[in-house]
Amino acid sequence: MITVTAFKWVPPFAQGQVRDHRVRWVLNEAGWDYKVRLIDAVDQKSPLYRADQPFGQVPVLAEDGRPTLFETGAILLSVAERSGRLIPSDEMQRAQMLSWYFAALNSVEPYLANLAEVEFFMKDEADKAKRRPGVVAMAQRRLGELQAALGGRDWLVADTFTLADLMMSSVLKIAKSLDALADYPKLVAYQDRCFDRAAYRKAIDDQLADFAAHSSADMKYGVA
């Protein structure tokens, strides 16, 4: 049996964004059955959970007879490789696919995460106003560079949807939610293309259904 961890509930701005959707998505693409273990803030701090995820975050992938995995990058690659899905069979295209896969995580996501931090988590308006211009400029630079690299192509590599597209389109979600994609129509169309997949829609619908079944009270923010 395969189990993915996810939160019982998160505030509305984060619903549909939490990274377990990436794992649900790749598992749906692979056609593998899985169940979801919903955790709260107390679970996050527990030594048992920390043994699986040292930072107390979601998602974790637990699978009978295999080491438990954390980090969405590692989890998605493991599922894609073992299922033979979303990885080009050509070795050179696979290598290119990995470049884009890691670019999504290392060269794009951090700048969008900075943007999210300013917009969602900074409380002091003066600090926010000071930090925002630099963070917005850097995020826009990366988005412009990504759009230029994509050019007129539908997918990042191999003329087909790959794991790199799964990761990149997911990484772009935060930009979309902050209206930061408005000036990048090719990225909007690219993301729409990636999201026009039953495996993605099911991943998001299932995550949202879990949140709808719970409330902030279920997160049990007590001291573990």
Ligand SMILES: N[C@@H](CCC(=O)N[C@@H](CS)C(=O)NCC(=O)O)C(=O)O
């Ligand atoms: N690099 C990690 C990041 C995981 C992560 O940031 N998870 C968030 C949800 S999207 C989380 O658990 N946040 C709660 C926390 O950090 O305490 C991954 O890709 O798995």
